[in-house]
Amino acid sequence: MSRFTEPAFRKDFLHPRYWPVLILIGIMYLLSWLPYFIQFRLGQCIGRLVMKMMSGRRDTVQQNIVLCFPFMAEEEQQHIMKQNIDNAGLALFETAMAWFWPDIRVERHVEVEGLEYVEQLQQQGKGILLIAVHSMNLELGARAFGLKTPGVGVYRPNNNPCFDYFQFKGRVRSNKYMLDRKNVKGMLKGLKNGEILWYAPDQDYGYGRNSTFAPLFAVKEACTTTGTSLLIDASGAVPLAFAMIRNSNSGKYTLKIFPPLTEFPHKEPHAAAVYINKAVERSIMTAPSQYMWLHRRFKTRPEGKPSLYHSKVDD
Numbered sequence: 001m002s003r004f005t006e007p008a009f010r011k012d013f014l015h016p017r018y019w020p021v022l023i024l025i026g027i028m029y030l031l032s033w034l035p036y037f038i039q040f041r042l043g044q045c046i047g048r049l050v051m052k053m054m055s056g057r058r059d060t061v062q063q064n065i066v067l068c069f070p071f072m073a074e075e076e077q078q079h080i081m082k083q084n085i086d087n088a089g090l091a092l093f094e095t096a097m098a099w100f101w102p103d104i105r106v107e108r109h110v111e112v113e114g115l116e117y118v119e120q121l122q123q124q125g126k127g128i129l130l131i132a133v134h135s136m137n138l139e140l141g142a143r144a145f146g147l148k149t150p151g152v153g154v155y156r157p158n159n160n161p162c163f164d165y166f167q168f169k170g171r172v173r174s175n176k177y178m179l180d181r182k183n184v185k186g187m188l189k190g191l192k193n194g195e196i197l198w199y200a201p202d203q204d205y206g207y208g209r210n211s212t213f214a215p216l217f218a219v220k221e222a223c224t225t226t227g228t229s230l231l232i233d234a235s236g237a238v239p240l241a242f243a244m245i246r247n248s249n250s251g252k253y254t255l256k257i258f259p260p261l262t263e264f265p266h267k268e269p270h271a272a273a274v275y276i277n278k279a280v281e282r283s284i285m286t287a288p289s290q291y292m293w294l295h296r297r298f299k300t301r302p303e304g305k306p307s308l309y310h311s312k313v314d315d
Contacts, residue, residue, distance in 0.1 A: 021160060029100050031096055032100040043091070043094075048085060051085045065293060067217075067218065068217035081293075084290075087136045087289060099170030107147060110140070112254075113254060115149070119149075127191030127237035128239075128240050129237045131201065131280070138200075149196060152176055153177075155179060175198075184231075201280070210226050211224060216297070226272065228272060229266075229268070239261040261275070
């Protein structure tokens with residue numbers, strides 16, 4: 001079976017051990033109905049408070065920005081970091097928007113550019129590997145994209161089954177169905193059938209058989225998955241990148257879809273990783289302060305190379 005089995009609400013979710021999750025989901029739902037400018041201000045306050053308590057994460061944000069943009073003026077680096085901390089708090093609200101807002105409210109806040117590229121590929125019967133990056137508002141971007149043209153989500157079940165139920169429900173609202181991230185056969189089947197498959201190759205998943213070291217911004221050896229190459233070469237799908245951008249504190253967003261990546265190097269996993277990282281860079285640079293710099297993107301190093309981080313934080 002290619003599809004992920006949809007989790008069901010269980011009676012034991014009412015047990016006190018799940019009350020913190022139920023309370024969190026209830027708060028997210030209620031907050032999602034606040035006027036946007038209130039959500040924006042609350043998000044900034046939460047981000048600043050959390051980062052004061054989690055100094056290791058704050059250091060990770062700063063180090064990632066320094067590593068990627070070493071020639072950027074220190075004042076600009078600090079500006080991106082401060083904005084990124086604010087955006088980290090706002091991500092909670094943007095996730096709530098994605099999971100709980102009605103369709104009409106999402107469409108009112110999000111403008112889509114480049115949808116014609118998707119429509120052209122669909123008319124040709126092509127599968128589309130949608131290259132996503134982990135921006136703070138990715139959940140909202142996925143919801144908005146799915147309202148225009150639903151796709152197939154790649155999914156890692158949450159360790160908490162109660163939270164997993166609500167996360168799945170939120171993510172499947174605009175997707176046709178979900179696939180476990182380990183279900184490569186299901187991904188290939190969907191792509192061969194002309195589906196849009198969400199795929200995020202921008203993080204460090206560890207070095208192994210399906211990864212290589214490729215440049216990302218100023219870091220010459222960033223551990224990068226070669227799964228992109230595997231999926232495209234085996235399915236004949238076309239890679240297509242996009243970015244979700246919050247334009248201001250007014251709550252207006254732009255979902256920007258880029259032209260198809262037609263120069264993708266086939267049957268060359270390393271060259272493909274280099275190529276896709278360039279597309280990832282372009283997506284990030286549409287709004288660098290809205291990217292998830294909290295992730296230790298360069299934690300995996302070539303054998304014998306020292307760590308690029310001063311403190312250890314689990315991802």
